[in-house]
Amino acid sequence: MTPTPGTPTPGTPTPDTPAHSLEAHSLEARELRLGYGDRLVVDGLSLDLSGAGITAIIGPNGCGKSTLLRGLGRLLRPRGGQVVLDGADIARLPTREVARRMAVLPQAPQAPEGLTVSDLVARGRHPHQAWYRQWSTGDEKVVNAALAKTDMLEHAERPMDELSGGQRQRVWISMALAQDTGLLLLDEPTTYLDLAHQVEVLELVQRLHSDDGRTIVMVLHDLNLAARYAGRLVAMREGAVVTQGAPAEVLTEGMLEEVFGLPARVIEDPVTGAPLVIPLGSHATPRDSDQAAG
Amino acid sequence: MLIEAVRRGAFRHRPAVLLCLVLMTALAALASVMIGARHVPPAAVWDAIFAPSGTEEDIVVRSLRLPRTAFGVLAGTALGVAGALVQGHTRNPLADPGLLGVTQGAAFAMVLSIFTFGVTGVGTYIWFGFTGALAASVLVFVLGGSGRGGATPLTLALAGAAVTAFLHGLVAGLVLLDEQAMDTYRFWQAGALAGRDADALPVLLPFVLAGLVLATANASGLNALALGEDVARSLGHRIGLARAVGVAAITLLTGAAVAACGALAFLGLIVPHLARALSGPDHRWLLPFSGLLGATLLLAADVTGRLVARPGEVEVGIMLALLGGPFFIALVRRRKAMRL
Known part of the structure; x- marks a missing residue:
């Protein structure tokens, strides 16, 4: 049951989705250099994200994963190199x-x-509108479909500040869906959510890939959830990609030690078969003493 | 409870609210033409406008009340819209249209023109005031945009505060040296609709109209910027362009209003809060609501000023502060002011 790094499935349109299928796009970073002020955060990073299904970027705090996502999403202008979208x-x-x-x-x-x-x-x-064509029934349809997809249609007329954190995040994802794009970049979509809502949001993300064939790139903090919902992991440290591939290949005890400086054990998730990280803090006393942390 | 009702219900009736605001503005304009220190019967007002025969009443209505009303509509609309724009761009509920140094720029140029050229008469110094307002805003935009990150709301507000403080010092120095500049400045600073030269109207009008067109074009960009710059950019908005259009609109609208009617920027602070309670956070509604409320409020304050101290009158800027201040406090206390 290990999720495999999938090629985007063309996706059968359900009644909820717009009638057309989404185009597949290629996205690639070439020798990308990104930074803020005097500080260079990402230096010469190359990464091909084309047709990768769901990719999760993982890494310790300050490793540049959010910066990379902002660079990929042209929210941050590169200092050097380029982001290549469809060539x-x-x-x-x-x-x-x-x-x-x-x-x-x-x-x-x-x-x-x-x-x-x-x-x-x-x-x-907005990207589908112009000053001479503000709002059409087509727009209405896409917005309703986006809300239906995230199960927020019944809340359509409520103000955002009345919603729970999980509902609010689903609305934001609906807004991104209303853009009707084949590519979706999410920066820590589970921030501030409790575990149940984290799972709920990530299952939604999974449906966005499996139903509609979207290519999704997300930054994720939780390694176990990343391994469970992403087809591919990209591990970053100090602004560079250390390793990438299927969760079972990337999420190893060696990688956790090297990238996070975290002594840990990795076992097979008894439910999904995905790798499961058990962190060994310095005070952890494993039940079998010969497995003690080094 | 009320705020819940407003949030849930009233925003759906925005077209009806818009109509009400148009009617209120028309009523305020009518009151401004009808009411004054001198009693003019309604029939005589009608004759003065549509069939003037040169009576004294005709002259009062045509040369005093009509221009005064027109200045009120012009300045009120301009400051209301400029206030909504500046609060939208800075996402700061305390921002007023004078934030970009426009008001002090107008004051400085005006005082300087009196000091150096001995300019007298409202008609002439309006031009210096308007030019000064534009120049100060350009200076603020250049200063605020010269850093590495370009012009952000924060750098613009800081540059605006610095330029305002600097010009304020120069103005204070100049008016100490020149008695006539002092008198004109004091009068200008209070803010007034009376005694303006009607010839200035047709010349300022195109600038205000241009400012309103730019503001309209800015509405969708402001809606996106309200979600944060990153979201706006990811939705395909051009942030730099939206900021520049916003600054241009604020400058034209505020510059024209303060050059003509004095330092009335307070209007631009309170009006958007009232408008937002009726329109919600959508700038496509907030901007027209703010313009109409601005005109209504300014005219209402002006008319009240004519009534409270008969046969004299209280200047509109003072009335606005006296009426608007407590009203604004009540608004804040009842928490009807909305977070941006």
Whole structure:
């Protein structure tokens, strides 16, 4: 039952989804250099994310995983190198054109007070609109489909500030879905959520791939959830990719020691068969003494 | 409870609210033409507007009340919309249209023109004021945008505060040296709709209209920026362009209003809060609501100022502060002001 690094399945449109199938896109970082102020966070990183199904970027705090995602999503201008979307340098594509192919959801976004769910999701239609064509029944349909997909349709007229954290995150994902893109980039979509809601959001992410064939790249903090829901893991340390591949190949005790500096044991998840990390803190006393942490 | 009702229900009736606001503005304008220190019967007002025969009443209505009302509509609309724009761009509920140094720029240019050229008469110094407002805003935009990150709401607000403080010092120095500049400045700073030169109207109008067009074009960008710059960018908005359009609109609208009617920026602080309670956070509604409420409030304050101290009158800027201040406090206390 190990999730395999899948090629995007073309996806059968369910009644909830727009009638057309989403285009597959290629996304690649070439010798990418990213930073803030005087500090260079990512230096010369190359990574091909094309057709990878669900990819999770993991790594310790400050390793540059969110910075990389912002660079990939053209939210941060590269210092050098380029992000290539469908063969073209993303910095040279009109930003609205990019927004029709790729949706990016930053970490913990904030909505202004009083904004209703449907108003927020409707703003996702911007890349498909023009000053002479503001709102069409087609837009309406896509917004409703996006809300149905995340089970938020019944809350459409409620203000965002009345919703729970998990519901709010589903609305933000609906807004990204309303952009109707084949590529979806998510920065820590489970931040501030309890475990049940983390699982709920990640199962939604999984459906977005398996039902509609979206390519999804997300930064994820929780290694076990990453291993369970992503087809491919990319492990980063100090702004560089250390290793990448299927969860079972990447999530090893050696990698955890090298990348996170964390002594840990990795066992097979008894439910899904995915690798499961058991951290060994310095005070952990394993039941079988010969397995003690070094 | 009320706020819940407003949130759930009222936003759905925005077209009806818009109509009400248009009617309120029209009523306020009508009151401004009808009511004054001198009693003019309604029939005489009608004749003065549509069939003037040169009576004294005609002159009062045509040369005093009509221009005054027009200035009220112009400045009120401009400051209301500019206030909503500046609060939207900075996501700061305490921002007012003077934030970008526009008001002090107008004051400085005006005082300087009196000091160096001995300019007299409202009609002339309006031009200096408007030019000064534009120049100060350009200076703030250049200063605020010169850092590595470009022009952000924070760098713009800081540059605006610095330029305002600097110009304020120069103005204070100049008015100490020149008595006539002092008198004009004091009058200007209080803010007034009366005694403006009607010739300035047709010349300022295109700038205000241009500002309103830019503001309209800015509405969708502001809606996206309210979700944060990253979300706006990922939705395909061009942040730099949206900021520049916003600054241009704020400058044109505020510059024209303060050059003509004095330091009334307080109006631009309170009006967007009232409008937001009716429109919700959607700038496509918030901007027109703010414009109409701005005009209504300014005219209402002006008319009240004519009534409270008959036969004299209280200047509109003072009335606005006296009426608007407590009203604003009540608004904040009842927590009807919305987080941006």
